[in-house]
Amino acid sequence: MKSGLLAAALLLALPASAVAQGGSGTFTADAVVVTVGMTIATLQDLTFGTVPKGVATTVAPAAAGAGQWEITGNPNSFVTIAFTLPTQLTNIQALPGSTMPMSFGLTSALWRRANNNPAGATPFSPALGTVGRFGPPPNPTINIWIGGTVNPAPTAKPGIYQGTVILSLTYL
Amino acid sequence: MRRVLWIAAALGLGASSLHAQGVMVAPHAVYIDHRVRSGSVLLYNPGTEPVEVTISTLFGYPVTDSTGSIVLRTVDAPDSTLPSALAWIQAFPRRLTVAPLERQTVRLLARPPVGLPDGEYWVRLMIAAKAGQIPIVGVSDTTAIQVGVTLEVRTIIGITYRKGPVKTGMTLSNVRAQLLGDTLVTWSRLVRQGNAAFVGTVRGTVMDSTGATRASFATPLGVYFTMEPRIASVIGKLPKGRYWLRYEVVAEREDLDPSVILPAPAARDSVRLVVP
Numbered sequence: 001m002k003s004g005l006l007a008a009a010l011l012l013a014l015p016a017s018a019v020a021q022g023g024s025g026t027f028t029a030d031a032v033v034v035t036v037g038m039t040i041a042t043l044q045d046l047t048f049g050t051v052p053k054g055v056a057t058t059v060a061p062a063a064a065g066a067g068q069w070e071i072t073g074n075p076n077s078f079v080t081i082a083f084t085l086p087t088q089l090t091n092i093q094a095l096p097g098s099t100m101p102m103s104f105g106l107t108s109a110l111w112r113r114a115n116n117n118p119a120g121a122t123p124f125s126p127a128l129g130t131v132g133r134f135g136p137p138p139n140p141t142i143n144i145w146i147g148g149t150v151n152p153a154p155t156a157k158p159g160i161y162q163g164t165v166i167l168s169l170t171y172l
Numbered sequence: 173m174r175r176v177l178w179i180a181a182a183l184g185l186g187a188s189s190l191h192a193q194g195v196m197v198a199p200h201a202v203y204i205d206h207r208v209r210s211g212s213v214l215l216y217n218p219g220t221e222p223v224e225v226t227i228s229t230l231f232g233y234p235v236t237d238s239t240g241s242i243v244l245r246t247v248d249a250p251d252s253t254l255p256s257a258l259a260w261i262q263a264f265p266r267r268l269t270v271a272p273l274e275r276q277t278v279r280l281l282a283r284p285p286v287g288l289p290d291g292e293y294w295v296r297l298m299i300a301a302k303a304g305q306i307p308i309v310g311v312s313d314t315t316a317i318q319v320g321v322t323l324e325v326r327t328i329i330g331i332t333y334r335k336g337p338v339k340t341g342m343t344l345s346n347v348r349a350q351l352l353g354d355t356l357v358t359w360s361r362l363v364r365q366g367n368a369a370f371v372g373t374v375r376g377t378v379m380d381s382t383g384a385t386r387a388s389f390a391t392p393l394g395v396y397f398t399m400e401p402r403i404a405s406v407i408g409k410l411p412k413g414r415y416w417l418r419y420e421v422v423a424e425r426e427d428l429d430p431s432v433i434l435p436a437p438a439a440r441d442s443v444r445l446v447v448p
Contacts, residue, residue, distance in 0.1 A: 037198025037199060037214070038197050038198075038327055038329070039196040039197070039218070040301070040325040040327060041193065041219075042323045042325060045320065045321060046323065047321075048318075048320070048321075050316045050317065050318055051318075053317060057319075067321065069194075069325065074200060074392060075426075075427075076391050077391075077392045077427070078242050078391070078393075080242070080243055089319060089321070100317075102321075130241075131241045131242050131243065159317065160320065161317065161318065161320075162319075162320050162321070163321050164321065164322045164323070165322070165324070166300075166323075166324045166325070166326060167323065168298075168325075168328060169325070169327055169328065170244045170328035171200045171201065171329050172242050172244065172394060
């Protein structure tokens with residue numbers, strides 16, 4: 001599904017100093033600490049496109065329209081994966097109160113270590129969350145996918161319906 | 173004078189999508205000494221769009237559930253029995269926008285209460301990042317229904333505040349192991365000692381009857397109180413035979429500055445593995 005790595009190596013070096021004081025035998029050096037941050041990159045939003053009224057439309061987590069993130073962090077570390085999910089989407093073009101229900105199943109999300117192919121990823125319930133683990137070196141990544149179901153009523157007003165899915169990752 | 177400088181090396185954004193968006197947070201663990209009472213977190217936006225960031229704090233610590241999975245137990249209003257710094261560590265600014273390819277610093281300021289006992293105190297920093305709304309195009313048909321769901325991300329890292337002497341240790345018991353195909357699954361009971369979290373690594377080494385190493389794994393772990401973690405590691409299929417798993421918990425971490433790792437004796441045990 002995704003390919004190509006855009007390896008962004010970030011080097012943020014603040015001024016360093018190493019001061020040798022001649023004759024006194026003392027030496028002052030700055031300590032340098034190397035640390036790996038964590039980056040959550042949203043690769044793709046969850047997209048349903050145009051949906052018919054009165055018919056439930058599902059995007060599977062392995063489908064092309066699924067939402068996808070890639071997280072880069074500390075090799076082999078555990079992180080909790082939790083979601084805050086919408087139950088309703090709001091029509092941003094209609095009068096207030098025009099909504100559409102949205103739901104998520106027990107296997108509406110996938111996660112996988114060190115591999116960005118959803119085929120073979122581990123399914124989980126986004127409502128329950130799970131514990132993921134970064135891949136080993138040299139690919140300390142986690143990929144996460146999410147799908148869902150929208151169910152517009154037959155009387156649903158036309159327009160653009162929007163909502164927000166929040167992904168929370170906690171270093172353990 | 174000793175200035176502590178740091179280099180944040182962030183390995184990339186595996187991204188081929190047209191709109192990969194995110195923010196790098198570094199470091200992923202912050203340690204604040206009582207004598208300094210401040211710290212910082214760096215945010216970097218490697219993307220092509222500005223990212224709106226909101227900063228907040230919460231109290232929580234990792235525990236294990238009945239299956240051995242590690243989860244974050246959060247406490248909305250921690251009482252005096254918990255080593256919480258939630259009430260007196262603040263982050264500034266609490267809202268900011270990080271422009272593309274730019275970095276910004278979030279300052280952490282501690283105002284501990286007078287008479288704070290020696291020990292270690294914890295709080296979690298939540299960095300919520302939101303990129304621009306995804307445009308939904310092609311709505312030429314005014315009778316159509318279009319659906320788009322925007323994704324937001326929250327990164328939650330630990331902040332540790334230390335005052336005075338702190339010490340930690342580990343008691344290891346009830347080590348078990350099972351081979352399931354090419355995966356080694358281990359369980360153990362880990363009980364932290366002292367008055368500070370045990371931040372270290374679980375290492376496992378599988379040895380055959382000659383003492384030769386056949387497989388190994390290493391898992392970073394933080395034990396704040398007690399844990400019974402289930403750790404599954406793909407080690408490949410082993411030939412029929414008898415093996416020993418050497419299981420050890422050591423106070424070492426490759427991803428953290430050694431100066432923040434509290435020394436503690438390693439805890440070790442061994443269990444037999446049989447491949448029928």
